[in-house]
Amino acid sequence: MSAQTVTAGQRPGSPQAQSLLSVNNIEVIYDDVILVLRGLSLDVPEGKIVALLGSNGAGKSTTLKAVSGLLPSEQGEVSSGSIIFDGQDITKMDAAERVKQGLSLCMEGRHVFPHLTIAENLQAGAYTQRSSNEQLDFVYEFFPQLAAIRSRTAGFLSGGEQQMLAIGRALMARPKLLMLDEPSLGLAPLLVEETFETIARLNAETGLTVLVVEQNAKVALKVAHHGYIMEQGRIMLEESADALAENPDVKEFYLGMTADGQGKKSYRDVKHYKRRKRWL
Template identity: 70%
Template sequence: MSTTAGVTPGAASAPGGGPGAKDSDLLVLNNVEVIYDDVILVLRGLSLGVPEGRIVALLGSNGAGKSTTLKAVSGLLPSERGEVTDGSISFAGEDITRMEPSDRVTRGMSLCMEGRHVFEHLSVAENLVAGAYTRSGKESSSDLEMVYEFFPKLADMRARVAGYLSGGEQQMLAIGRALMARPKLLMLDEPSLGLAPLLVQEIFGYIKRLNDETGLTVLVIEQNARRALEVADHGYIMEQGRIVLEGPAAELRENPDVKEFYLGLGDEGSRKSYRDVKHYKRRKRWL
């Protein structure tokens, strides 16, 4: 398989001097294996690193294991009868593999789950305040103003019931609520899901602005590879529970295989048949 310079098939970050390990990585997954119901293997030795102050995109098709990765990082696997059975996860140099989800939040991790999951019966302001439950009232009031500054639409709708907001407005609210915990790492699971193209562009614009202006570290999981790679610094591509390709986002955007299979930009004259696509994916999984 051809790759562009700097784009590495199958490479990943790992702690303790492992391949690609960096001192600047805020989050490190090292050979993580996840099994559901004691029999269903979903993550198969997954390794990746998220450098502090950067945006990292984790891309892949449905069933690749992207959401499972976020659940492993945030400690939510036991609620779905899943567990990390091998490997380790570290955050800010601390092993969090078996840590309770609430303890991970207090250490600076926030997750926006797929589908937004706002408290529909509460107002916008009440949703935001709920995101600051681990912090004092004085601190949360200043952060509330910060969220309103980043999302002026939420300021205008602070008294509205969240269940009546549009999908894009609910996504802004979900991100704003996560920011109320003042995270070091913000994790976003499919933030573009179900949104119109213009709203997707707006949401990713907010993500980029947050990173640029506050230095917030972001791990975003997306099927919309084009949008994610436009704002990310680094990207990983997953298939069948493994990382099969990684590299700087700008170089992944120019990689011919990424263009064809994830961005839909392959040259018309070089498009592969369905049989070739199946063969290509089968080869790529073994890189």
């Protein structure tokens, strides 16, 4: 199935419902007053990499928190709509239980446990698992750099190493769907590339389904099969990643190229930019 056949209108129960995750028209409210997501829907087909793109404050992170059940700890709630994961309605499920069902999140800013060693971080990642040895071997094999320094305290690792550890820790729970929130944040360009190569490799070698939230649209669209673009709590555009990368508006607003593909944007175009963006 090509990524393009997945459309926003497709819901579970429809003939093509092979999505591992489908978010149906959810609204998210913080503190009972601030409406952050206004009827957001998206689908993540099994075995694919889906990128969720958008500018600051569009609600990308909130979407991931809604899916992983972290909203209650931030006074947020899904006030309407539903989230279906692997055929099960998880809208109201406890965060810890979702991890058991196969949903793992790598939080923005990596969030490794700073005072624990690498080995202990990974062990903590396997909290929901009965035995962790097999998965531990897999993670060390996948990230040989981590294996070499496994008794180091995580807080003192470099950003790139922490990112590897955060992904490795999420993998310890044997997820069916791995969600990553801004994996490129605060990393050098080379490490950003490396991180996304890792994601692509995981997907190719193990068939892991990935939902990645990014501001760096360029690198994300390179590895993703399918992309969504968010604006102000809604999905504004969705297409296959290749088509998105070629889309003139996306090129202009997210990839920093002018419509004719030449040179940088200048301030002369700002007005135009605003108008077009509102439409987008």
